Amino acid sequence: MRPLMRLLVRLRILALEHLLLRGTVLIFSAAFGLLMGWAMLDLPAPAVQLAPLVQAHIADSGASHPVTAVLLNFRGYDTLLEIAVLLLAILGVLAARGNDPSGEHHMQDTPQPVLQLMTRGLTPLMVLVAGYLLWAGAFQPGGAFQASAVLAAGVVLLYLAGLLAAPPTPGPLLRVGLTSGFVVFVVIAAAALWQGALLQYPPAWAGALILIIEASLTFSVALILAGLFLWLPNEDEEAEE
Amino acid sequence: MNAFATAFDLLLALSLLWSGARALTVTDLFRAVVLFIVFGLLMALAWARLAAPDIALAEAAIGAGLTGALLLDAVGHMRAHKRER
Numbered sequence: 001m002r003p004l005m006r007l008l009v010r011l012r013i014l015a016l017e018h019l020l021l022r023g024t025v026l027i028f029s030a031a032f033g034l035l036m037g038w039a040m041l042d043l044p045a046p047a048v049q050l051a052p053l054v055q056a057h058i059a060d061s062g063a064s065h066p067v068t069a070v071l072l073n074f075r076g077y078d079t080l081l082e083i084a085v086l087l088l089a090i091l092g093v094l095a096a097r098g099n100d101p102s103g104e105h106h107m108q109d110t111p112q113p114v115l116q117l118m119t120r121g122l123t124p125l126m127v128l129v130a131g132y133l134l135w136a137g138a139f140q141p142g143g144a145f146q147a148s149a150v151l152a153a154g155v156v157l158l159y160l161a162g163l164l165a166a167p168p169t170p171g172p173l174l175r176v177g178l179t180s181g182f183v184v185f186v187v188i189a190a191a192a193l194w195q196g197a198l199l200q201y202p203p204a205w206a207g208a209l210i211l212i213i214e215a216s217l218t219f220s221v222a223l224i225l226a227g228l229f230l231w232l233p234n235e236d237e238e239a240e241e
Numbered sequence: 242m243n244a245f246a247t248a249f250d251l252l253l254a255l256s257l258l259w260s261g262a263r264a265l266t267v268t269d270l271f272r273a274v275v276l277f278i279v280f281g282l283l284m285a286l287a288w289a290r291l292a293a294p295d296i297a298l299a300e301a302a303i304g305a306g307l308t309g310a311l312l313l314d315a316v317g318h319m320r321a322h323k324r325e326r
């Protein structure tokens with residue numbers, strides 16, 4: 001009887017502690033959230049006015065949409081490093097998967113006719129929308145990342161509908177496609193180094209260079225994003241083998 | 242017109258907070274992932290209301306779409322693993 005009572009007392013104290021802990025965390029996070037909201041409403045005026053600066057130099061940048069000009073010209077170095085990070089992510093996924101090209105192409109095994117018909121109809125439209133987003137990125141919201149996200153969604157949809165068999169590891173052509181965006185960006189950046197500073201495109205060619213970089217980025221990042229989904233280490237396959 | 246915009250913004254903010262809180266506190270993992278996707282789509286709406294359409298496009302595609310698909314994949318793997326055990 002005694003140990004049972006002791007156990008009950010201990011459990012009730014633990015429950016009370018748990019409740020106190022939860023209450024404290026809740027109060028602190030609510031207070032923090034409210035303070036953040038109040039601070040957002042009370043921001044001081046920024047010291048440097050960046051938007052007029054961008055608008056003043058946008059004619060030399062090669063794109064007439066300010067976001068694209070900043071991403072690919074004024075802060076092109078940040079975009080270059082972002083692509084490197086994405087490439088590292090897919091390399092990490094492929095490294096975790098192992099390099100066994102003898103495995104079978106895996107495919108969804110319960111085909112659904114309506115889904116397949118819809119996917120067959122949607123995929124050309126998705127490619128068209130991606131191409132338009134890429135082209136329109138120069139003068140309205142759009143650009144390489146959005147277009148590549150649409151393309152990656154198309155590839156994932158094809159795989160999930162059972163119309164595309166994903167290889168177990170990417171073959172040499174796929175690997176070239178995965179790295180081509182980064183390589184093209186680095187080559188153009190290094191070529192600009194000869195003329196002046198790194199990533200300083202000559203203003204006469206800036207528009208064409210930005211389009212070339214964005215096109216190769218779209219292709220590459222679409223393969224990377226789809227690869228993150230297709231080449232996740234699949235525990236079911238390892239269990240079967 | 243302005244009152245309508247304010248009411249819409251308030252409703253959007255409340256639903257963002259609500260879906261975020263529910264995504265963290267619900268016990269079924271599949272429901273949590275679905276609530277996360279809903280949160281991503283509402284966040285894309287919020288970016289559009291803040292006049293940042295590029296971020297809205299990226300949030301809808303990658304935050305809601307790709308991350309949602311990867312999380313659903315992870316939940317499926319976890320369930321298969323649990324069933325094998």
